Amino acid sequence: MQKLPVTYELLKKNGNARAGVITTPHGKIETPVFMPVGTQGTVKGMSKEELLELGSEIILGNTYHLHLRPTDELIAKFGGLHKFSAWEKPILTDSGGFQVFSLGTIRKIKEEGVEFASHLDGSKRFISPEKSIEIQNNLGSDIVMLFDECPPGQSSREYLIPSIERTTRWAKRCVTYHKRPTEQGLFAIVQGGIYEDLRDKSFDELKEMDESFSGYAIGGLAVGEKKEDMYRILKHITPKLPENKPRYLMGVGEPLDMLEAVEHGVDMMDCVQPTRIGRHGTVFTKYGKLVIKNASYAEDDRPLDDGCNCYVCRNYKRGYIRHLLKAGEILGQRLTTYHNLYFLVNLMKNARKAILEDKFIEFKEEFIKNYSLGKQSEWINPKKIGENK
Structure with missing residues (x-):
């Protein structure tokens, strides 16, 4: 079993709330942590120096956007996203899945991957689990997200069950294709909508690959469901995730939601809300x-x-x-x-x-x-x- 490049140390629990440290190839992150979103290789309006001054320990990059412009191949020529953007601390890149699926009618899901039209020029594009990992390998982020299907908010059980099973198959393909397993940590994404048993199903399938994962994300929340549903699912699934690995709640940046998530054991969160509003x-x-x-x-x-x-x-x-x-x-x-x-x-x-x-x-x-x-x-x-x- 190879040593994972991203590790977590739990320092203290207060109820289910956790204080810990994530160690990555580009430094340590004290948790719980909020991660500013740098969609195009920059947090909108902020310089590196300002981000450091306000206390940022990790930022996000967006696989979909950087693949389209300036291209991940160009960024790789600069030595990766850290050198390209002059950010020396940790970077997490999403899989591009959320952007692809949010395009709605101009995308087509297949077992092989997703066909979609570029929002820049309308050209036809294709991202598969392998392509998503290839892009993120080129970007050189510390934390790489698996390519998953992002189901619409309030999806039915009938929709979610085959979606979860496809996400599991795609996860296996991501693990197999990952070319930098000693340099970039893979995070799995637990789906299942607002149904506890489907969250369990998703996690149970993913944890069979646990030795390949540096952490686990909770996806498919804060996408239109009621607050009580989000809180119920957080309370149910978060404490079940491995205690020795970081837990990441995707796309949440409302203060009250963040504190609720921390109470149930979430370590990492991100959202475009603070910059957008x-x-x-x-x-x-x-x-x-x-x-x-x-x-x-x-x-x-x-x-x-x-x-x-x-x-x-x-x-x-x-x-x-x-x-x-x-x-x-x-x-x-x-x-x-x-x-x-x-x-x-x-x-x-x-x-x-x-x-x-x-x-x-x-x-x-x-x-x-x-x-x-x-x-x-x-x-x-x-x-x-x-x-x-």
């Missing part, structure tokens, strides 16, 4: 989301979030940031993006600290109490220059 003028605060583009903040001389120690909150006022966004200035989008990423990255760092101190539930309850105040909070409400603080 930031560019459109919405920011996270400890009292809930704030739509900074609203006219009511034009004369507000406070930072985005009191008590936040990020570069933006230490240096800029709401009224100025609103002005930048309304004027279409790129700096406004960069500032809101920076703050949002800092908020989620450090939410997980604080959750980790609470786990190590056996205080995670108290931490979670205090966060929820404040975050749920929303418009009731004086801090969220607009304030004009000159008012008493």
Whole structure:
């Protein structure tokens, strides 16, 4: 049995919540962790130095997008995605499956793989399990995701059962084709929708290949199902995943969902939400989301979030940031993006600290109490220059 290139050390449990360390070829990651998404080899609007400053320990790259542009072959000529993007810390690449399947009517699923049309020029393309792994081998990421079928949200049992079985067959093909098993860790993806027994089926089939996997992801959540369904499935399946390997919840970046996931034993999460909503003028605060583009903040001389120690909150006022966004200035989008990423990255760092101190539930309850105040909070409400603080 060969040594896996990505390993996990569990340091402390507080209930099912876990604090640990993931070791990769490009460094260690303290968990639980939020991973900013760098779809095209960059986290939108952020420099490497800013990502390091706000505390990012790992970022994502998107297999589908980088395959189409600038191509994984070109990136390989630069020595891989780390050298191409000047990011020296760990990188996780998704399989490209979610993007392929989200194209809907312009894709066709076969046992061999998926035919689809490029969103760039409409040209016909094909990604198989082998092709997905080949692309990720070229990209040189620390963590490689298996190519799976991403079922639509609220899929029926009748749809999910053959989908899970196909995902298992594709997983075996990915394992067989992987050309850099000592340099890149493979993560399996557990599917099964909102059905506990189908989640068990998916995991039971995948764990037969456990010696080839450095970790396990939970896919097919946060895709339109009810919150209670997502939480129910997390509570059911997460503690069943191997305790000696990292557990990754894909596509979740809502603070309350993240804390729920941590409570059930999730170690890693990612989402485009902090950058996407930031560019459109919405920011996270400890009292809930704030739509900074609203006219009511034009004369507000406070930072985005009191008590936040990020570069933006230490240096800029709401009224100025609103002005930048309304004027279409790129700096406004960069500032809101920076703050949002800092908020989620450090939410997980604080959750980790609470786990190590056996205080995670108290931490979670205090966060929820404040975050749920929303418009009731004086801090969220607009304030004009000159008012008493």
